[in-house]
Amino acid sequence: MNKRLVFATALVTGLLIGGFGGKSWAEGVSSLRGDRDIAEESMDPDLKRWQPDREPIPRQYVQQPPLIPHAIKGYKINIKFNKCLTCHSWANYKEKGATKISQTHFTDRDGNVLANVSGRRYFCTQCHVPQVDAPPLVENEFTPVQALKQHH
Ligand code: HEC
Ligand code: HEC
Known part of the structure; x- marks a missing residue:
């Protein structure tokens, strides 16, 4: 270690010990929620009106x-059980009248086709989301690409 580095290290250490008197770093830092425990404020997020079951x-x-x-x-959906697959797996979809999961869901990131759902497709709600009956938070003028427009 050269002299300068030794000096800088000593200075910083000195500041830390002197300046903060060994107190915990987190002390005095409070989040927007304040110092209340999460459990005190959180509610079951069932305030939303989930849309009733319907067509795709x-x-x-x-x-x-x-x-x-x-x-x-x-x-x-956890390490032992995946509720979605009880209806959407290739084994069960027919009996349950559900869409079978796409073949792409069996391919791992290296392009190998697996016998079962790939790990990267296991947590379905990472990508597939249910819908609530609520006004959009921001205006949205997005229109589907021409090829996907539904004609009535
Ligand atoms: C009890 C059976 C059942 C379970 C459990 C279930 N689904 Fe479904 N799902 C269905 C049925 C039935 C449909 C509608 C199929 C139709 O009408 O064509 C559907 C439709 C869907 C669709 C729409 C497919 C499309 O082509 O538009 C998605 C996405 C979906 N489910 C995802 C999920 C996810 C993710 C889970 C787990 C969180 C899940 N489902 C759990 C029965 C189920
Ligand atoms: C990383 C994102 C991702 C995850 C995780 C994922 N999916 Fe999908 N899923 C997609 C995409 C993108 C499509 C449409 C393109 C395709 O078929 O691959 C799709 C298509 C589907 C379809 C429609 C298939 C069809 O033939 O139209 C069903 C049903 C489905 N997924 C169910 C599931 C279920 C059940 C799980 C969990 C076991 C899951 N997905 C996990 C992204 C995902």
Whole structure:
């Protein structure tokens, strides 16, 4: 270590010990919520009116993960169990009248086609989202690409 570095290190250490008197870094820092515990304020987010189950929702662009046209409250997805696959897997979709998961969901990131859903497609709600009956937060003039426009 050269002399300057030793000096700088000593200076910083001195400032830390002297300036903060060894107090915890977090002390005095408060979030926008204040110092209240999250659990004190959080509520079951069931304030929203989830849309009732319905027909598949038209897609807006190619490669869009289709929106979920039904409620998913209480549908667990964890390491042992995936509620979505009880209806959408290739084994179950026919009996449940659900759309079978896309073949792309079996391909891992290196392009290998697996026998089961790829890890990167396991957490369905990372990409597929249910819909609420609420006014849009911002105005949106997006229109679907011509190829996907539905003709009535
Ligand atoms: C109890 C059975 C069941 C479960 C569980 C279920 N779904 Fe569905 N899902 C359906 C049915 C039935 C449809 C509608 C199929 C139709 O009408 O063509 C559907 C439709 C969908 C669609 C629309 C497909 C499209 O082509 O537009 C998506 C996306 C979807 N579900 C995702 C999910 C996800 C994600 C989960 C888990 C959080 C889930 N589903 C759990 C039965 C289920
Ligand atoms: C990383 C994002 C991502 C994840 C995670 C994901 N999907 Fe998808 N999904 C997509 C996209 C994008 C499409 C449309 C393009 C395609 O078929 O790959 C799609 C298509 C679908 C479709 C429609 C297939 C069809 O033939 O029209 C169903 C049903 C579906 N996914 C269900 C699921 C279920 C169930 C899971 C969880 C096991 C899941 N997806 C996880 C992105 C995702």
